Amino acid sequence: MELILVNIIDGLVTGLLLFMLSAGLTLIFSMMGVLNFAHASFYMLGAYFAYQISIALGFWMGLLIAPIIVGVLGAGVERYGLRRVHQYGHVPELIFTFGLALLIEELVQFIWGKNQMPFNIPEVLNYTAFSVAGNSIPAYKIFMIFISVGIFMGLLYVLTKTRVGMIIQAALSYPRTVESLGHNVPLIFMGVFGVGTALAGVAGVIAGPVLGTFPGMAFVLGSIVFVTIVIGGLGSLWGALVASLLIGWLTTFAKSYNLAMSDIFNAIGISTPENMDDNIFRDLWTVTSPQIADILPYILMVMILIFRPAGLLGKRES
Amino acid sequence: MKKFMKLSAVSALSLVIGASAAFAENIKIAFIDPLSGPFASTGTNGLHQFEFAVDQMVNDKGGVLGGTNMEIVAFDNKISPKESLIQLQVAIDQGIRYIAQGNSSGVANAITEAVNKHNRRNPDNRVLFLNYAAVDPALTNDKCNFWHFRFDANADIKMDALTDVMVAIDDMKKVYIIGQDYSFGKAVAAAAVKNLSAKRNDVEIVGNELHPIGKVKDFTPYSRKIIASGADAVITGNWGTDMVGLGKSLIESGYDGPIYTYYAAGSGITAALGESAKGRIRLISQGDINPIGSDEARATYTAFKAKHPDGNIDQSRIFNVIGMLAKAIEGAGTADDVVAVAGQLEGMEYDSMWGGKLFMRPQDHQIIQNMNVGVHTNEGIEFDYDNSGFGVLTESTVEMASMDSPTTCEMKRP
Numbered sequence: 082m083e084l085i086l087v088n089i090i091d092g093l094v095t096g097l098l099l100f101m102l103s104a105g106l107t108l109i110f111s112m113m114g115v116l117n118f119a120h121a122s123f124y125m126l127g128a129y130f131a132y133q134i135s136i137a138l139g140f141w142m143g144l145l146i147a148p149i150i151v152g153v154l155g156a157g158v159e160r161y162g163l164r165r166v167h168q169y170g171h172v173p174e175l176i177f178t179f180g181l182a183l184l185i186e187e188l189v190q191f192i193w194g195k196n197q198m199p200f201n202i203p204e205v206l207n208y209t210a211f212s213v214a215g216n217s218i219p220a221y222k223i224f225m226i227f228i229s230v231g232i233f234m235g236l237l238y239v240l241t242k243t244r245v246g247m248i249i250q251a252a253l254s255y256p257r258t259v260e261s262l263g264h265n266v267p268l269i270f271m272g273v274f275g276v277g278t279a280l281a282g283v284a285g286v287i288a289g290p291v292l293g294t295f296p297g298m299a300f301v302l303g304s305i306v307f308v309t310i311v312i313g314g315l316g317s318l319w320g321a322l323v324a325s326l327l328i329g330w331l332t333t334f335a336k337s338y339n340l341a342m343s344d345i346f347n348a349i350g351i352s353t354p355e356n357m358d359d360n361i362f363r364d365l366w367t368v369t370s371p372q373i374a375d376i377l378p379y380i381l382m383v384m385i386l387i388f389r390p391a392g393l394l395g396k397r398e399s
Numbered sequence: 400m401k402k403f404m405k406l407s408a409v410s411a412l413s414l415v416i417g418a419s420a421a422f423a424e425n426i427k428i429a430f431i432d433p434l435s436g437p438f439a440s441t442g443t444n445g446l447h448q449f450e451f452a453v454d455q456m457v458n459d460k461g462g463v464l465g466g467t468n469m470e471i472v473a474f475d476n477k478i479s480p481k482e483s484l485i486q487l488q489v490a491i492d493q494g495i496r497y498i499a500q501g502n503s504s505g506v507a508n509a510i511t512e513a514v515n516k517h518n519r520r521n522p523d524n525r526v527l528f529l530n531y532a533a534v535d536p537a538l539t540n541d542k543c544n545f546w547h548f549r550f551d552a553n554a555d556i557k558m559d560a561l562t563d564v565m566v567a568i569d570d571m572k573k574v575y576i577i578g579q580d581y582s583f584g585k586a587v588a589a590a591a592v593k594n595l596s597a598k599r600n601d602v603e604i605v606g607n608e609l610h611p612i613g614k615v616k617d618f619t620p621y622s623r624k625i626i627a628s629g630a631d632a633v634i635t636g637n638w639g640t641d642m643v644g645l646g647k648s649l650i651e652s653g654y655d656g657p658i659y660t661y662y663a664a665g666s667g668i669t670a671a672l673g674e675s676a677k678g679r680i681r682l683i684s685q686g687d688i689n690p691i692g693s694d695e696a697r698a699t700y701t702a703f704k705a706k707h708p709d710g711n712i713d714q715s716r717i718f719n720v721i722g723m724l725a726k727a728i729e730g731a732g733t734a735d736d737v738v739a740v741a742g743q744l745e746g747m748e749y750d751s752m753w754g755g756k757l758f759m760r761p762q763d764h765q766i767i768q769n770m771n772v773g774v775h776t777n778e779g780i781e782f783d784y785d786n787s788g789f790g791v792l793t794e795s796t797v798e799m800a801s802m803d804s805p806t807t808c809e810m811k812r813p
Contacts, residue, residue, distance in 0.1 A: 297613075338624075
């Protein structure tokens, strides 16, 4: 029973981290129609920049400065890269971001090498906040939860309650009208891209010490971010939150309980075959939940695409 | 910028060296291992050790066969068996006779099969497979062949030595086994179960589980399960980022027992584990680093650090591969006739500078050597890993481990 509580907390941490990545991506997509393949690479850059800054100025300055650098880089990519490619259509844009992702990975390996960096949790937070039945919950995880929730609140406030947010929302659906009202829509695009990548940078800074700062970190997280925004509904902030938490809990629970497929079959009344060796469903019978935990989000995505193509909270018809 | 300048200077220099070296008929060794992707660091560090070993042990001493140099040619297999076979073909087409590979037994299984087939069909340009780290026992048992030589102890030998140390701990009652889901992880798990139940029948195995290799973002759920099982000890064969992820998350999640590993050192792992894992992580390996095996080894390690300040000699067996290959080529008097070279390697006894004697068992081409169990610590460390101050200190040694272990190998000789 205690394990359930622990898993809820762990799943929440995973989910919120995923949310910070998918929030930026979903905003960028809904505004510009660009699937930014390099989004997870900005997450990686955040971790590496923060590691480098933390050597000189400590973790907290890293947390402050690294996302800003990443955001500025992101804005630069939009201004001088994507905007030029945009006129040639969506496919060149896709290829551009894809190439950018490869380029960033190579650059990171070139500068920092291929080893995992010793980017560690700051001393102040390196203690056990509390433990549940022998399972410690590190203070750093609590800190991660607070940072992510804070960012979600801030984002929600800016987007729904401020003038800037309203212009952004208007530019999402009617860019030409907003432009003819005298607003600088390209500037808004650049800003959103910058903020979106900066969010990915923040995620990288706080995830680097726990999930490891290594050149493969973008690759491991890359595809799952796209799955999240598809499940949540493209362009929906709430959708991204719901989908991230769903995926976080789904994978955490699937991994921490050894639920075997044979138990499920037995429970619904199908008995285990006597001779497993020549049974054509042998693989299906012997599979356990931790083994399929990582493909569960993809199964969920396929289901969503079949039964609710717009995503859980998506509004778009197309 | 300074680093960039240095790097470009080095790469320009290596181009020049590469170009001039191409004129002499070097003995080429194809190094087929991951140089990109999640396990790039493990592969690259192995490559550096090979290149250094070739220069230090052979080329700087005048080469073999009266002046022929050795050369490492690197191929990136992205840890995929399919890609490895393509790279193997490229290497063979370039006239390379010696194939070195180590990371992932899945890849090694594919290569040994392909080499066997190739040698049967092309008796004129046969190749040898020098396996320096793939430890699936099948490679020197059911799947053994004359062309494959393993310079690392296999998973069974390692587990035998590791469990010898574990069973001496009286209050160890529950053991959890976790590993990567492929042939090696399964071999480790099987060996652990077999050895533990044979040596201590009061020890309960409370978990035996495999996770996807190189795909787990966060090991926390696994750690929770391990803690919930009440395990006193954890055994894992994990390597690369999977080892760091598992080790860190276990310790952060409040697990307080020892973790017995195969590969929890070097390639950034030692630095990433750092202080938190001190005295908690033990690993089985060969070669004496702390304390160092010999003065020659000390000089070699110091020279290696001068050349690769960020590198480690975390696979000292790579130096044994080169040393033994050079000795075999000298003994055979040729590098082109790999059957003669293989004949020399079979049954070879070799004094390693890393301490101890090495014996290449002729019946299955499995090397037999002393196995050490060491602990991750920062006390008594002369050569640390990852410049972290932490390293592996040898705690106990099993002499010529599993010298008489049985093998199912039925080797067909040409």
